[in-house]
Amino acid sequence: MIRKLLLPAVAALGLVFSQGVWSQNIKFAILGPMAFVQGENHWAGAEMARDEINKAGGIAVGGAKRMVEIIKIDTNEIQSVPDATNAIERAISRDKADFLIGGFRSEAVIAMQEVAMDNKKLFMGVGAAAFKLGQNVEQNYERYKYWFRASPTKDIDLAKTLFAVLGSVAEQIRKDLNRPVPKVAIVAEKTAWTEGLIKAAQANLPKMNMEVVGLWQPSAIATDVTAELSAIKRANADIVFTIISGPLGIVLGRQMGELELSAVAWGINVEAQKDGFWQATAGKGNYVSTLDTYAEVETTPKTIPFVRAFKARFNKSPIYTAATYDAIMALKQVIEQTGTIEAEKLIPAIEKSEYVGTGAIATYDNRHDLVWAVGKTSGIAVEWQDGQKVPFWPPGTKGMKPFKLPKH
């Protein structure tokens, strides 16, 4: 008799456990290339958010407090796009993630977006700038509405920031070096994401009273650009406008220093955003400047405390993929506001929300892209000066320092 009663009870209990009814944690899958600095920062930002939320008792969902659980998903996306799609499948089917956060390489994130949308999972992108990700939402809202780009802004908006800073750098060159029409050499790695930016630069720079002296497009994995730099030197360029996400950024910075080029490098140079840039260039990367997200400046009231806490905990500065922190915190805000973790109910709430994060003040447009505005979502510009990454733009933000030109 007891046996007859016990067996169904055990089975029912097993069913309850297998359905996860007792598992009250909210699961955030953190997607990134974990062996690389981008993935390390994805994970580090998420750890900070998890610990802060759980220390405060968790996320309030309909009257109950639920703890945050983060799951590390190594997408290996730098080396393999199929690895990335397999990883996100695993996060959804095996790890039963409630939310997907991260991604870095545009090609991989475009593929991962499809998997997330197939499964109707809310995916907060932190790292990829490709326009197509937001365009998908605009063109097929019902399928792609689960995607939001938490960081950075889309590539076209990155261009707006780049040209705004380029204008201020050119102005300083006009003033300090007495060059009425500064000469610009464009150096862009040969990858899909750089094409739009190159066209925009070639079209806009003459209108901004600058002369484009040439376009150099080394391979994204080139180990030597001395030939290109010799040609740039002969063209008497004042500015080397960089559009680079890979190791080419280190090679360029180092070899510009070694060859003592008098031109200043400004643009996107992802490697120059990292603390390790100075070591990687063996101390030759002086005057290399780049678009960035975090520094000890008051982009928002949360920026300085976050950057300091990050440095204290991980002994390095955050890069833009550490905005997984903001993505989790933004989700916390709307979950508590709506009292649910159901994607269908969260989406309209995110669309209407304004979230003051650590790197940006986020509001979304109809593509679920961040609305671009200087000082809100534009990011900042930093320059390497004697081993220190010095923030210099936007000038209105508290904590900015002067931009320096190489010696002539």
Place this chain on the structure above:
Amino acid sequence: MFQDILVSGLVNSGVYALLALGFSLIFGVARIVNIAHTAFYMLAAYALYGLLVIAKVPFLLAIPLAVAAVVALSLVCYKLVIEPVRQHESAVLIATIALALIFQESLLVAFGGSFRGIPNAVEGVVSIIGVRVSYQRLIVLVVVAITLVATWYLLNRTRLGLAIRTAANDQEIANLMGIDVSRVAMYTVGISVALAAIAGVVVAPVFVVDPLMWLSPLVTMLAIVVLGGLGSLKGSVIGAFIIGYVEAITVFAVPSGSYLKGAVALTIMIVVLLIRPEGLYGVVFEEER
């Protein structure tokens, strides 16, 4: 522009020559297609990074230590992985691919995916016919020149060199003449990897060190040895200079297409092969059979 091409091409060609010479040597003697050749070049760069930057060993000591460590590792790999399957060319090919991937993943685990920089042995630049060249690049050129001459001397003026050349010409005859072909093959692996390791330690301060750095020169090196003629040492050196200069000319002639320099070099290789299928200095396939 001519001066730029002359100087840039010379530096690139020198590094390629070191890599291609080692690869060609081991293929010529032991018929081993060592895909892991540039992985040993990468290991040497990492060994130098570990010794110089992490362990703070002085430059002049770190370089021979790094080369010796990589050569020792290559001999262990040869004994354990390559020698047991040496008679099966496809197995050797796959085994060396596996070795290269093991090295890559091991470095990824040990050092992460970050890019590393190694300081120059000597700082500063010099102007040569109007082109600025760093002293480190001049060191690369000098080391390459010394290494190439030393390799020529070893192969042409020593008993070991004679044995290596004999084994390269005909292994059966070498056996009949009392040469221990297996041992000669092992020595050749050591010399070949030493050339790759020297290339690794001299260019490490000039390039960026990362766990994927072995892939890019691998394709170029294969193109060079095929262009020069598989197994031909002279062909490898000349092929290296042709490819090095073609790359430099591409960068200067078509700046916006500088990413094409590898493709242009490979096209030159294909054109040469269409005219001379055995490569510039290779053995005609029929004769080889």
